[in-house]
Amino acid sequence: MKTYRQELWFQTPTRRAFINITPQVEEAVRASGVQEGLVLVNAMHITASVFINDDEPGLHRDYDRWLEGLAPHEPVANYEHNRTGEDNGDAHLKRQIMGRETVVAISAGKLDFGPWEQVFYGEFDGRRRKRVLVKVIGE
Ligand code: ZN
Numbered sequence: 001m002k003t004y005r006q007e008l009w010f011q012t013p014t015r016r017a018f019i020n021i022t023p024q025v026e027e028a029v030r031a032s033g034v035q036e037g038l039v040l041v042n043a044m045h046i047t048a049s050v051f052i053n054d055d056e057p058g059l060h061r062d063y064d065r066w067l068e069g070l071a072p073h074e075p076v077a078n079y080e081h082n083r084t085g086e087d088n089g090d091a092h093l094k095r096q097i098m099g100r101e102t103v104v105a106i107s108a109g110k111l112d113f114g115p116w117e118q119v120f121y122g123e124f125d126g127r128r129r130k131r132v133l134v135k136v137i138g139e
Contacts, residue, residue: 037138042101
C-alpha cells in the first residue's frame with residue numbers, strides 16, 4: 001500500500017473565509033501515485049473546517065450569515081471561552097458544525113466526486129498561518 005502526506009498552509013486576510021482547495025487535493029493525489037484508495041483532508045486547527053459542497057458564492061455567503069446567526073462573533077464577552085483572554089469562542093462553535101475533515105474516494109487516479117462536489121477550507125479565526133493535512137492511502 002502507498003501512503004502520502006502533505007500539509008497545505010493558509011493565511012486568510014479576513015477573520016472568516018471559504019477557500020476551494022480541490023486543486024491542491026488533486027495535486028496531492030497525483031503526487032501520491034495512488035490510483036485506487038482514499039484521501040483524508042482535515043483542518044489541523046480547532047477553529048477551521050474542511051468540508052465538501054458547491055463552489056457557489058451565494059451559498060458561501062449563506063453559510064456565513066447562517067453561522068453568524070448561530071454563533072455571532074460579537075459581542076465576544078458572550079462566550080465563556082473568551083474569558084481565557086481569547087476572542088474566538090464563536091470560531092470553535094462554527095468549526096464544530098462545519099466539521100473537521102472529509103474523506104474522498106480515489107478511483108482511476110481521480111477524486112470520485114458526486115455532481116458539483118468540491119473540497120473547501122473554512123476559516124473562522126484567520127489572519128494567521130494555519131494548516132490542512134492531506135493523507136492519501138491506497139494502491
Ligand atoms: Zn479559542
